[in-house]
Amino acid sequence: MNRPDAPTHSDPQQKQTGKPVTHRPSVRRRPAVVVALAIAAVLATVLSACGGAAGSADTPKVGDELRLGLSRQITGINPHKGGSPDSSGSIVGSIYESLTRIAPDLSVEPGLATAWTSTDPLTWRFTIRTDSKFSDGSPLTADDVVWNFQQLLNPDYKGTSGAPLRKYLKSVTKIDDSTLQFNLSQPALDLPGRLWTIFIVQPVFAQSHNLDNEALGSGPYKLDKLDQENGATLSLNTFYAGTKPAFAHVKYTVLASEAQRVAALRAGEQDLILNLDPLDLAQFKDSDTYDTILGVGTQPLTLAINERKTGTPLADPRVRQALNYATDKTTIINSLLQGAVQPLPGQVVYEPYQPQDPSVRAYPYDPEKAKQLLAEAGHATGLTLTVALSSGTYVSQDAATQAIVAQWAKVGVTLKITQQPFPAWLQSQYGPDDAAADLYYIMWGGSFRGDVTGNFGPFRSDHIQSHLRAPEFDELTTKAQNAATEAEKTTYVNQAIENAYSQAHAIFLYPSPFTGVVSKGLEWTPKPNRYLYAQQVGRAAQP
Amino acid sequence: MSLVQVTEADGGSAGPASVDAEGRVDRRRLRRRTIGVGGWVGAGVLTGVLVTALIGPLTGGDPLAQNFDAILEAPSAAHLFGTDELGRDVFVRVVFGGRTALAITVVSAVVASLLGLVLALAGALYGGWVDALTSRLADVQLAVPSIVLAIVVLSFVGNSFVPIVFVLVLGSWVLTFRVIRGHARAVVQQQYVEAARVAGAGRLGIARRHLVPSVLPLLAVAFTINASSALLLESSLGYLGLGVQPPDPDWGQMVATGQAQIFTAPWIALFPGLAVVATAVGLQLLGDGLAERFVGGPVTRRGLAR
Numbered sequence: 001m002n003r004p005d006a007p008t009h010s011d012p013q014q015k016q017t018g019k020p021v022t023h024r025p026s027v028r029r030r031p032a033v034v035v036a037l038a039i040a041a042v043l044a045t046v047l048s049a050c051g052g053a054a055g056s057a058d059t060p061k062v063g064d065e066l067r068l069g070l071s072r073q074i075t076g077i078n079p080h081k082g083g084s085p086d087s088s089g090s091i092v093g094s095i096y097e098s099l100t101r102i103a104p105d106l107s108v109e110p111g112l113a114t115a116w117t118s119t120d121p122l123t124w125r126f127t128i129r130t131d132s133k134f135s136d137g138s139p140l141t142a143d144d145v146v147w148n149f150q151q152l153l154n155p156d157y158k159g160t161s162g163a164p165l166r167k168y169l170k171s172v173t174k175i176d177d178s179t180l181q182f183n184l185s186q187p188a189l190d191l192p193g194r195l196w197t198i199f200i201v202q203p204v205f206a207q208s209h210n211l212d213n214e215a216l217g218s219g220p221y222k223l224d225k226l227d228q229e230n231g232a233t234l235s236l237n238t239f240y241a242g243t244k245p246a247f248a249h250v251k252y253t254v255l256a257s258e259a260q261r262v263a264a265l266r267a268g269e270q271d272l273i274l275n276l277d278p279l280d281l282a283q284f285k286d287s288d289t290y291d292t293i294l295g296v297g298t299q300p301l302t303l304a305i306n307e308r309k310t311g312t313p314l315a316d317p318r319v320r321q322a323l324n325y326a327t328d329k330t331t332i333i334n335s336l337l338q339g340a341v342q343p344l345p346g347q348v349v350y351e352p353y354q355p356q357d358p359s360v361r362a363y364p365y366d367p368e369k370a371k372q373l374l375a376e377a378g379h380a381t382g383l384t385l386t387v388a389l390s391s392g393t394y395v396s397q398d399a400a401t402q403a404i405v406a407q408w409a410k411v412g413v414t415l416k417i418t419q420q421p422f423p424a425w426l427q428s429q430y431g432p433d434d435a436a437a438d439l440y441y442i443m444w445g446g447s448f449r450g451d452v453t454g455n456f457g458p459f460r461s462d463h464i465q466s467h468l469r470a471p472e473f474d475e476l477t478t479k480a481q482n483a484a485t486e487a488e489k490t491t492y493v494n495q496a497i498e499n500a501y502s503q504a505h506a507i508f509l510y511p512s513p514f515t516g517v518v519s520k521g522l523e524w525t526p527k528p529n530r531y532l533y534a535q536q537v538g539r540a541a542q543p
Numbered sequence: 544m545s546l547v548q549v550t551e552a553d554g555g556s557a558g559p560a561s562v563d564a565e566g567r568v569d570r571r572r573l574r575r576r577t578i579g580v581g582g583w584v585g586a587g588v589l590t591g592v593l594v595t596a597l598i599g600p601l602t603g604g605d606p607l608a609q610n611f612d613a614i615l616e617a618p619s620a621a622h623l624f625g626t627d628e629l630g631r632d633v634f635v636r637v638v639f640g641g642r643t644a645l646a647i648t649v650v651s652a653v654v655a656s657l658l659g660l661v662l663a664l665a666g667a668l669y670g671g672w673v674d675a676l677t678s679r680l681a682d683v684q685l686a687v688p689s690i691v692l693a694i695v696v697l698s699f700v701g702n703s704f705v706p707i708v709f710v711l712v713l714g715s716w717v718l719t720f721r722v723i724r725g726h727a728r729a730v731v732q733q734q735y736v737e738a739a740r741v742a743g744a745g746r747l748g749i750a751r752r753h754l755v756p757s758v759l760p761l762l763a764v765a766f767t768i769n770a771s772s773a774l775l776l777e778s779s780l781g782y783l784g785l786g787v788q789p790p791d792p793d794w795g796q797m798v799a800t801g802q803a804q805i806f807t808a809p810w811i812a813l814f815p816g817l818a819v820v821a822t823a824v825g826l827q828l829l830g831d832g833l834a835e836r837f838v839g840g841p842v843t844r845r846g847l848a849r
Contacts, residue, residue: 257803258803259802280803280804280807282807283807334611335630336628392784403609403629406607417788417789
């Protein structure tokens with residue numbers, strides 16, 4: 001599947017912004033105990049609410065162990081299965097290395113590969129480091145890299161990262177100890193960017209261990225302990241060839257709800273947590289312990305549309321356009337999102353992370369136009385739709401969706417919310433069109449600048465979570481993916497964007513807000529793609 | 544753990560202390576007993592909650608009305624309980640949330656009590672495989688934690704009124720069943736029931752004339768405990784996002800929403816939390832009072848105490 005939230009680095013816009021009760025006495029005491037407990041609970045709540053300011057610790061202190069909060073449960077750490085930046089992805093990228101990496105501005109930079117060149121549209125050569133070692137001391141060789149790609153190119157291999165590779169990559173061969181050749185079946189102008197998610201695992205280890213919960217990589221850290229429900233601990237890979245990270249020990253803790261994240265920060269139990277609701281950042285603004293981050297994330301939030309449900313009014317582009325006109329993005333942004341972002345420009349890509357089509361602009365808030373379009377589509381008397389939410393998954397999503405419910409009600413559209421736990425929510429997207437919700441509040445996006453597959457894949461009809469019917473868009477994005485020149489790619493991308501806008505294949509909302517709270521004892525360049533790699537966190541210089 | 548833990552009522556007893564050996568209610572003994580101070584307090588609290596929920600809409604407030612110019616405002620004359628992150632009036636939402644919570648709770652408790660009653664009487668009257676089957680059903684139900692069952696069902700079926708009531712009934716019918724079955728089994732072994740049987744009374748006749756009147760006090764008590772359990776489970780589901788769906792107000796859901804802002808805007812979670820506590824304590828106190836009056840001892844979540 002394409003990850004609902006893939007990465008993107010860069011932070012140009014750092015706005016930083018029983019037994020029966022057998023004796024009578026208990027009969028009479030029990031109500032008293034209940035009442036006392038109830039009162040105690042209420043008092044405790046009130047007292048704690050009146051407690052000290054956020055992060056009341058005296059001075060910012062960061063110990064030997066770096067404490068990083070993850071906002072979603074870990075789904076396994078298989079380096080060949082990808083993973084959300086908010087959980088598995090951050091751990092995998094601290095343990096493993098890939099040929100390329102993504103910089104904070106979403107540009108592609110060297111990883112295990114130090115240089116690359118395309119000899120013709122279907123042939124690429126990568127020069128790789130020869131000094132890298134896995135955390136057991138064994139060297140990482142060109143043969144190891146070839147073995148990893150061979151596994152992923154095997155259709156029977158269970159590593160899901162192989163599926164997109166097989167669409168354009170025929171084989172990887174070793175030229176010499178430091179040179180690899182990639183033989184493509186389709187041109188891939190952005191090949192180096194596409195390879196950043198292919199992490200290299202030690203072949204012998206991979207064949208004898210369960211990579212879902214065991215790890216042996218060449219990254220800065222090695223895995224000490226993994227508890228998918230609660231987190232993971234890492235320690236230094238003493239054989240790591242790169243710069244030694246600032247912290248010898250790292251503890252990732254899963255804090256899957258907003259309340260957990262806020263409580264952990266207020267107790268001073270975490271050094272760095274991302275994904276807090278913008279409204280909740282205020283309580284840390286004047287903290288002596290923490291700095292807050294409020295900026296623009298790299299991936300767009302949209303309401304994904306189910307256009308294929310039997311008899312759905314959403315099959316009519318006028319209805320989809322009407323819903324875009326009926327959504328007052330600006331009000332939501334200015335209140336719930338604290339002005340962190342701007343509405344999406346009528347497309348799912350936006351600067352500074354992705355090249356956007358300047359000819360396409362955001363659907364303005366125009367309820368009258370929305371009513372007119374709905375009337376033209378035969379829904380003058382209104383219609384009822386459902387939207388599925390994954391509880392606690394995206395920043396401010398619950399309140400934002402309720403705001404949309406109120407906005408759409410003004411044009412006669414009744415939007416019913418269904419909250420589901422993440423697995424059930426995901427499963428309903430994989431299922432049949434008729435069983436799926438009409439709309440999904442979801443974040444999708446590319447991970448590097450110009451990432452056609454990541455940016456537009458989820459909006460194609462053939463995506464595993466898609467319920468769209470968009471043949472023209474599919475054709476244009478396929479052409480863009482396979483373009484032989486940058487100019488050709490840009491032409492097709494812009495045509496695809498214009499098609500998605502005019503057909504309103506999504507309800508365009510806003511970029512995801514990038515939010516976080518960071519200990520003043522740390523030095524960390526914010527990564528708006530939310531990948532929380534331990535090696536990128538340093539200690540703040542002491543005054 | 545199941546929210547409702549039940550053990551078998553004392554099957555060897557002829558029944559509640561206020562019911563004589565022939566299943567008749569001893570009115571003199573009843574008169575000597577009262578529901579006690581706790582019972583009256585409970586009844587008072589519940590009356591207050593019910594009246595507020597019923598007359599609340601007359602105040603003209605709209606629980607869904609958003610006002611982005613007044614978000615997270617502290618309690619004031621304009622907004623008695625303050626406002627939430629969408630600028631909605633928390634007082635109005637607590638009042639309307641009470642209507643939802645009470646409606647779901649009462650319907651669930653009535654259905655659970657009736658289901659428990661029917662299965663218990665069937666088991667007592669027919670004995671044999673019927674009794675074995677109903678008892679094993681109860682055992683199975685007890686073995687599955689109510690909250691887990693609710694999460695699984697609601698995750699995949701959806702969270703409208705009927706599925707929510709369904710999971711609440713599943714989670715609480717066993718209490719009534721266990722309490723009533725123990726008593727009913729004791730009653731059907733009484734000589735006067737045997738005499739009625741010899742005189743040609745059918746099972747339904749025995750149930751109508753002897754069993755039902757005899758178990759009514761127990762049923763009243765079990766109902767309040769069921770209602771309390773259902774309310775807490777409903778609130779828990781709301782807290783987990785699986786109960787009443789936003790933007791419709793729900794106490795548990797409001798507590799969950801306000802939790803992250805408990806330090807900066809405690810009113811969002813505090814008032815709906817207090818409402819849940821007051822209603823649950825009210826139901827428990829009334830249940831204890833009724834048990835004291837009719838049974839001479841408590842019917843707790845663990846069953847009929849002796």
